[in-house]
Amino acid sequence: MQIKIHFADRLIAAIKQKGAPICVGLDPRLEQIPSFIKKGKTFEAAAEAILDFNKGIIDAVHDLVPAVKPQFAFYLQYGFSGVRAFEETCKYAQGKELIVIADAKCNDIGSTAEAYANAFLGEMDCDAVTVNPYLGYDGVKPFIEVCKKRGKGIFVLVKTSNPSSGDLQDLMTEEKFRNYEIMAQLLESWGADEVGKSGYSAVGAVVGATYSDQAARLRKLMPHTYFLVPGYGAQGGKAADVKVCFNKDGLGALINSSRDIIFAWQREHSERLFGEAAREAVLKMKKDLK
Amino acid sequence: MQIKIHFADRLIAAIKQKGAPICVGLDPRLEQIPSFIKKGKTFEAAAEAILDFNKGIIDAVHDLVPAVKPQFAFYLQYGFSGVRAFEETCKYAQGKELIVIADAKCNDIGSTAEAYANAFLGEMDCDAVTVNPYLGYDGVKPFIEVCKKRGKGIFVLVKTSNPSSGDLQDLMTEEKFRNYEIMAQLLESWGADEVGKSGYSAVGAVVGATYSDQAARLRKLMPHTYFLVPGYGAQGGKAADVKVCFNKDGLGALINSSRDIIFAWQREHSERLFGEAAREAVLKMKKDLK
Numbered sequence: 001m002q003i004k005i006h007f008a009d010r011l012i013a014a015i016k017q018k019g020a021p022i023c024v025g026l027d028p029r030l031e032q033i034p035s036f037i038k039k040g041k042t043f044e045a046a047a048e049a050i051l052d053f054n055k056g057i058i059d060a061v062h063d064l065v066p067a068v069k070p071q072f073a074f075y076l077q078y079g080f081s082g083v084r085a086f087e088e089t090c091k092y093a094q095g096k097e098l099i100v101i102a103d104a105k106c107n108d109i110g111s112t113a114e115a116y117a118n119a120f121l122g123e124m125d126c127d128a129v130t131v132n133p134y135l136g137y138d139g140v141k142p143f144i145e146v147c148k149k150r151g152k153g154i155f156v157l158v159k160t161s162n163p164s165s166g167d168l169q170d171l172m173t174e175e176k177f178r179n180y181e182i183m184a185q186l187l188e189s190w191g192a193d194e195v196g197k198s199g200y201s202a203v204g205a206v207v208g209a210t211y212s213d214q215a216a217r218l219r220k221l222m223p224h225t226y227f228l229v230p231g232y233g234a235q236g237g238k239a240a241d242v243k244v245c246f247n248k249d250g251l252g253a254l255i256n257s258s259r260d261i262i263f264a265w266q267r268e269h270s271e272r273l274f275g276e277a278a279r280e281a282v283l284k285m286k287k288d289l290k
Numbered sequence: 291m292q293i294k295i296h297f298a299d300r301l302i303a304a305i306k307q308k309g310a311p312i313c314v315g316l317d318p319r320l321e322q323i324p325s326f327i328k329k330g331k332t333f334e335a336a337a338e339a340i341l342d343f344n345k346g347i348i349d350a351v352h353d354l355v356p357a358v359k360p361q362f363a364f365y366l367q368y369g370f371s372g373v374r375a376f377e378e379t380c381k382y383a384q385g386k387e388l389i390v391i392a393d394a395k396c397n398d399i400g401s402t403a404e405a406y407a408n409a410f411l412g413e414m415d416c417d418a419v420t421v422n423p424y425l426g427y428d429g430v431k432p433f434i435e436v437c438k439k440r441g442k443g444i445f446v447l448v449k450t451s452n453p454s455s456g457d458l459q460d461l462m463t464e465e466k467f468r469n470y471e472i473m474a475q476l477l478e479s480w481g482a483d484e485v486g487k488s489g490y491s492a493v494g495a496v497v498g499a500t501y502s503d504q505a506a507r508l509r510k511l512m513p514h515t516y517f518l519v520p521g522y523g524a525q526g527g528k529a530a531d532v533k534v535c536f537n538k539d540g541l542g543a544l545i546n547s548s549r550d551i552i553f554a555w556q557r558e559h560s561e562r563l564f565g566e567a568a569r570e571a572v573l574k575m576k577k578d579l580k
Contacts, residue, residue: 027402043413073398073405079413080374087369105397107422108363109452112317115363123333123369132397134424135450136457160425162399167426167476172464179458179469186457 004151006196007128008204008226011153012251014066014099020286021246023101023228024061024278025258026054026070026089032263034271047081050074053274054089057262060275062096064282067127069228069256072104090126099127101228105157107132107139114142121152128153130206130228133183140190144203147194153202153226158183159218161208161231180214184221191225200226200252207245209237209255216244219252227253232285233260239288257285294441296486297418298494298516301443302541304356304389310576311536313391313518314351314568315548316344316360316379322553324561337371340364343564344379347552350565352386354572357417359518359546362394380416389417391518395447397422397429404432411442418443420496420518423473430480434493437484443492443516448473449508451498451521470504474511481515490516490542497535499527499545506534509542517543522575523550529578547575 015021028050030038037052039045058068070093075086090100106116106129113135120129121143131143131154143154159169159180169180177185184205191203201224207215209231219227227245231237232255245253264281265274305311318340320328327342329335348358360383365376380390396406396419403425410419411433421433421444433444449459449470459470467475474495481493491514497505499521509517517535521527522545535543554571555564 029401071398071402071405073396073402073409076373076409077405077413079377079409080370083366083373084370105422106363107395108361109450109455111319112361112363115361115367119363119366119369123367132395132422132424134422134447134458135452136454136459138452138454157424160399162425162428164426164428165399168424168469168473169426171469171472174462174464174466176464179461182461183458 007153008200009196047085067099102126117146155204155228212241297443298490299486337375357389392416407436445494445518502531
């Protein structure tokens with residue numbers, strides 16, 4: 001049997017090898033995919049176009065970044081054909097030695113959470129999945145069990161990047177912590193037994209780049225937790241904003257960018273050069289983060 | 291174009307027609323499906339067995355209940371083949387005039403939430419979907435937009451039935467409301483513009499049967515919100531516990547039962563009679579709720 005290396009240790013090794021804490025979000029919007037790739041109007045044709053597009057992006061950036069993050073909803077829109085494209089995208093990316101984070105924000109309780117964990121981390125064999133914590137520990141524990149067994153990781157939503165994330169996450173509790181701060185403390189404790197040689201846990205957190213004061217606070221509350229950071233680029237997060245997500249060791253955060261990279265061709269390139277445009281966008285982001 | 295009838299009005303008409311506020315959860319666990327239905331060890335075989343099993347259950351109960359609730363994770367476990375079985379299950383149930391609630395507990399922000407809404411309520415054409423509110427209003431609004439356009443509904447998690455649901459949901463805020471009470475008030479306001487002729491909104495809530503004091507409180511906080519109530523039966527909720535989920539008009543709640551119905555054959559029947567056993571279990575539940 002294959003020896004399972006701890007997820008955070010694997011992630012960190014990949015980040016160091018590539019010299020960039022960058023994750024490329026594979027959120028294919030059919031209307032933004034170059035027209036020469038499109039094949040027709042059926043779901044199958046859409047799914048095929050998405051897969052071809054993703055392969056082009058992966059080919060263009062795989063030597064520059066450690067990870068990709070396909071967002072499940074964009075595939076599920078095309079029914080089971082879309083899910084097949086999702087699965088094949090994950091396999092193709094792993095074949096190019098990329099770490100694959102399934103962005104599904106899934107959640108449920110007990111045996112149903114286990115079913116989601118088996119789906120994304122078992123049968124589809126992604127390296128990590130994003131998880132929503134609204135249901136509390138028994139919505140997260142089944143994922144942690146699968147992580148332990150299979151050398152996988154999760155990133156649990158703590159403070160998200162969207163404008164109304166504060167509706168629930170920012171509410172002040174009577175103990176004078178905000179909800180996201182309480183979630184952070186819970187998460188650091190839930191992941192405490194899953195810390196790898198690197199000092200980081202397989203239980204990570206999603207922390208938006210758009211709220212940098214909160215991110216700085218969260219960095220202190222979760223010293224052993226790796227952050228997956230959406231919101232850089234198109235959503236408005238800047239290099240200065242994401243800086244606070246890193247620990248002093250220069251580790252602790254993986255910065256995601258989706259639209260700015262995969263649809264970079266729309267800005268100035270011919271659609272045939274969508275891969276080259278994505279590569280350029282990654283190199284620019286790399287420079288920006290340095 | 292087909293006239294879209296308001297979701298809550300449709301649901302209530304179906305509940306009245308069937309004389310039972312019961313939803314049958316279609317959570318197929320392959321190991322509990324009668325062996326004569328199983329076809330082999332591949333994902334395709336598993337998906338085929340699940341579909342055949344679901345059809346048997348639907349045939350046996352469709353004249354007794356208004357709705358079914360397939361849980362997406364149990365299908366996704368078998369990859370895209372499982373998702374195809376999910377889609378075909380939904381179609382088959384709708385062909386038998388059942389309302390289909392996709393239990394996916396999905397969530398994301400902005401255009402990605404829209405993609406989930408399009409997936410479940412658009413392309414797959416389910417009648418409603420369950421939604422997680424951790425991301426706040428802009429994680430829910432895209433679903434409401436699709437509901438409005440297509441006569442669909444959502445059920446947003448407020449107080450879930452699992453043991454650790456209180457980790458986040460029960461925290462007391464400095465305004466002296468618990469998080470689930472605040473979510474309830476937000477939800478009632480988010481759904482205020484979507485109230486149908488029946489007086490109920492297309493924006494519903496998930497309220498667990500296992501916490502009846504909280505459910506009673508929530509019934510008062512959300513007078514126009516339909517409750518989808520899991521936790522009855524196998525999880526421990528009793529008829530007395532779910533009573534508080536109804537308004538004085540006898541409406542306002544749809545009680546779900548999954549394992550107790552679909553796997554009723556395991557208690558005393560031969561596996562060939564799994565449909566009959568499910569039917570008996572529904573009749574027993576109907577009597578119990580009266």
